[in-house]
Amino acid sequence: MKLSIILAHPDKTSFNHALAARVVNTLKQAGHAIRFHDLYKERFDSHLPAGEAGRETTLPPAIRRHCREIAEADGIVVVHPNWWGAPPAILKGWVDRVLRAGVAYRFVEGDMGEGVPEGLLKARAAIVLNTSNTRAEREFRIFGDPLQRIWKDCIFALCGVRLFRRRMFGVMVTSTVRQREAWLREAERLVLKAFPPCRTD
Numbered sequence: 039m040k041l042s043i044i045l046a047h048p049d050k051t052s053f054n055h056a057l058a059a060r061v062v063n064t065l066k067q068a069g070h071a072i073r074f075h076d077l078y079k080e081r082f083d084s085h086l087p088a089g090e091a092g093r094e095t096t097l098p099p100a101i102r103r104h105c106r107e108i109a110e111a112d113g114i115v116v117v118h119p120n121w122w123g124a125p126p127a128i129l130k131g132w133v134d135r136v137l138r139a140g141v142a143y144r145f146v147e148g149d150m151g152e153g154v155p156e157g158l159l160k161a162r163a164a165i166v167l168n169t170s171n172t173r174a175e176r177e178f179r180i181f182g183d184p185l186q187r188i189w190k191d192c193i194f195a196l197c198g199v200r201l202f203r204r205r206m207f208g209v210m211v212t213s214t215v216r217q218r219e220a221w222l223r224e225a226e227r228l229v230l231k232a233f234p235p236c237r238t239d
């Protein structure tokens with residue numbers, strides 16, 4: 039399968055980078071074709087310029103490439119920390135610019151944008167791996183787990199991706215090396231369940 043893996047964390051020594059590396063290696067070993075983007079490393083430009091959201095526009099080559107890859111992906115994995123109950127701005131910009139009309143969704147004929155769009159992504163599954171410093175119970179009870187709503191409903195369901203899985207690892211700041219190693223193994227199992235090894239025969 040063609041799998042797109044998107045990482046948004048500025049620090050190379052972070053657990054997020056370790057998570058993404060583990061996911062990339064696991065899925066490569068399972069025989070999948072991986073397209074990996076470290077958005078900070080490639081200095082992804084998260085700024086949506088005036089006019090770009092419209093239909094009649096010429097996209098910069100980097101955005102065109104991201105759009106092509108996400109449209110071709112059979113599966114998607116996104117890795118990022120919880121920042122204010124939201125993705126880091128660089129990743130929000132990737133969503134704004136790459137998951138655009140005509141690539142990730144479209145409005146049916148006669149609908150100028152007021153109706154319910156039709157999802158266009160062919161990816162059958164999307165996995166979001168998050169890290170956080172808030173206990174899960176408090177994240178649900180006090181904040182309503184906004185990342186679940188954003189990724190599951192506002193983004194992937196709208197873009198037509200049926201299978202959605204998300205795991206928020208934490209509490210990061212007090213975690214031990216042993217705990218982190220167990221989380222990395224859990225991430226491996228999670229991605230392999232959604233994207234089983236390719237048959238070579």
Ligand SMILES: Cc1cc2nc3c(=O)[nH]c(=O)nc-3n(C[C@H](O)[C@H](O)[C@H](O)COP(=O)(O)O)c2cc1C
Nearest residue numbers: 052053054055119120121122123169170171172210
């Ligand atoms: C700008 C910013 C906003 C953050 N907002 C939250 C938050 O709303 N909830 C939370 O639990 N942690 C928050 N954190 C903590 C990060 O989630 C935490 O540092 C990260 O998950 C740790 O992962 P890492 O070891 O890969 O850096 C925030 C951190 C930063 C830098």
